[in-house]
Amino acid sequence: MQLPICTDGLRLPVSRALVALVDTELGKQHLAELDVSQLDAVTLNFRDPDYTPRRGGYHPVEIRLSRRDSIYGFDYITDFSFVGTGWAIELAKELDFDLQSGVFEARGLPPVPLEQATQLYRAFEANFICYHQSGAFQTSVELDFR
Numbered sequence: 545m546q547l548p549i550c551t552d553g554l555r556l557p558v559s560r561a562l563v564a565l566v567d568t569e570l571g572k573q574h575l576a577e578l579d580v581s582q583l584d585a586v587t588l589n590f591r592d593p594d595y596t597p598r599r600g601g602y603h604p605v606e607i608r609l610s611r612r613d614s615i616y617g618f619d620y621i622t623d624f625s626f627v628g629t630g631w632a633i634e635l636a637k638e639l640d641f642d643l644q645s646g647v648f649e650a651r652g653l654p655p656v657p658l659e660q661a662t663q664l665y666r667a668f669e670a671n672f673i674c675y676h677q678s679g680a681f682q683t684s685v686e687l688d689f690r
Contacts, residue, residue, distance in 0.1 A: 548616060549566065554618065554643055555643065558643075558669070559673075582689045585609065586616070586686070590672075591604045591681060596626075602681065603624055605623050607620070607622075619642075620644065621640075622641070638650070641658065
């Protein structure tokens with residue numbers, strides 16, 4: 545079963561290719577076996593198991609969709625990276641495309657309207673899709689029910 549995902553009216557050009565990628569990952573979750581009528585939100589986490597502060601690798605990415613009436617829409621698309629040194633190293637938001645609030649944030653910079661991040665988003669999304677297609681990520685899905 546595929547969730548009905550809507551990209552109409554978004555402030556960023558979320559591509560059909562990204563929607564297809566999300567559909568594919570959700571298809572692996574056997575949603576047909578679940579009562580998705582009570583599903584409020586879905587969070588997809590894409591992780592490179594080899595990504596470390598020392599070796600680098602592909603940044604983790606998190607995508608969240610939530611229910612709006614009978615369809616699902618993108619809430620945010622966030623890229624994380626390691627920050628800090630020594631014992632204080634942690635994962636932090638690097639790029640955050642918050643489609644709910646209409647704000648883009650990049651670590652170390654002030655927030656700006658999403659529309660000002662359109663070119664960066666297009667490059668980010670294209671790279672993310674290529675990395676996913678190359679098998680760089682392991683994906684986990686969290687389902688939030690009412």
